[in-house]
Amino acid sequence: MRRLLPEPDPRFTAVLTELEERSLKEQRELEALRAQGGTALRERAGSFMLDVGPDVGQFLNSLVRAMAARTVVEVGGSVGYSTLWLAEAVRATGGRLHSIEVDPGKQAEQRENVTRAGLADVVELTALEAPAFVPTLAGPVDLVLLDHWKELYVRDFDACWPALRPGGLVVADNILVPKKNAEVIAAYRRHVGGVPDAQSQVLDINDGVEFTVKREVRPGVRRGPGSGP
Numbered sequence: 001m002r003r004l005l006p007e008p009d010p011r012f013t014a015v016l017t018e019l020e021e022r023s024l025k026e027q028r029e030l031e032a033l034r035a036q037g038g039t040a041l042r043e044r045a046g047s048f049m050l051d052v053g054p055d056v057g058q059f060l061n062s063l064v065r066a067m068a069a070r071t072v073v074e075v076g077g078s079v080g081y082s083t084l085w086l087a088e089a090v091r092a093t094g095g096r097l098h099s100i101e102v103d104p105g106k107q108a109e110q111r112e113n114v115t116r117a118g119l120a121d122v123v124e125l126t127a128l129e130a131p132a133f134v135p136t137l138a139g140p141v142d143l144v145l146l147d148h149w150k151e152l153y154v155r156d157f158d159a160c161w162p163a164l165r166p167g168g169l170v171v172a173d174n175i176l177v178p179k180k181n182a183e184v185i186a187a188y189r190r191h192v193g194g195v196p197d198a199q200s201q202v203l204d205i206n207d208g209v210e211f212t213v214k215r216e217v218r219p220g221v222r223r224g225p226g227s228g229p
């Protein structure tokens, strides 16, 4: 079928393809380490990309475009795979991506990948954690991706939620997989479920994402038990 839209920048496509090849290789290594058991996996886990994968990457890119999101925050940038998908879309909306990655080695690779993909001018990279960084942003946030250590999801959801505009979204990855995080993810989902203006849904894309929208509060409308959505 003939494509109506211009093709993405070949620099973006080239770096994305390279990272997808690396990710496939790393997934085979991860499986081998898992099979070894013991501490082998834990010792090496920090050096892997642990990326969201192409389906979630493209989904995030589409969300940014559909929402015309101008301020996007990524928590857990790793070496830049999801960063590239988000950044390519904020380039189209005239927005900016703020990506948090605390590991200096990964952040150096992320910077190189973002630069090689021709996207450095729309991305700010920081190692400041979300509770310190998000309050420094001037305007409201349209979209947040949570994809870092799962036990920090609640803390960083709470750090981002006050800055999110009504109609804004928090997307949290690894909701269904890996199963070893089931308890901590259940606690995150209970926490989000208790936030009065949060409306959530789990989507079965790749490792599973929770999609949480901030509902608009209409002036003069009081919500109480039995008042419905």
Ligand SMILES: C[S@@+](CC[C@H](N)C(=O)[O-])C[C@H]1O[C@@H](n2cnc3c(N)ncnc32)[C@H](O)[C@@H]1O
Pocket (backbone or CB within 6 Å): 049, 050, 051, 052, 053, 075, 076, 077, 078, 079, 080, 081, 082, 083, 100, 101, 102, 103, 106, 129, 130, 147, 148, 149, 152
């Ligand atoms: C699952 S990986 C992110 C994968 C990335 N989103 C992608 O799709 O390519 C998780 C990353 O979160 C980083 N991280 C851990 N704690 C963090 C924190 N408090 N804030 C931001 N990033 C953190 C880790 O160093 C790791 O690189």
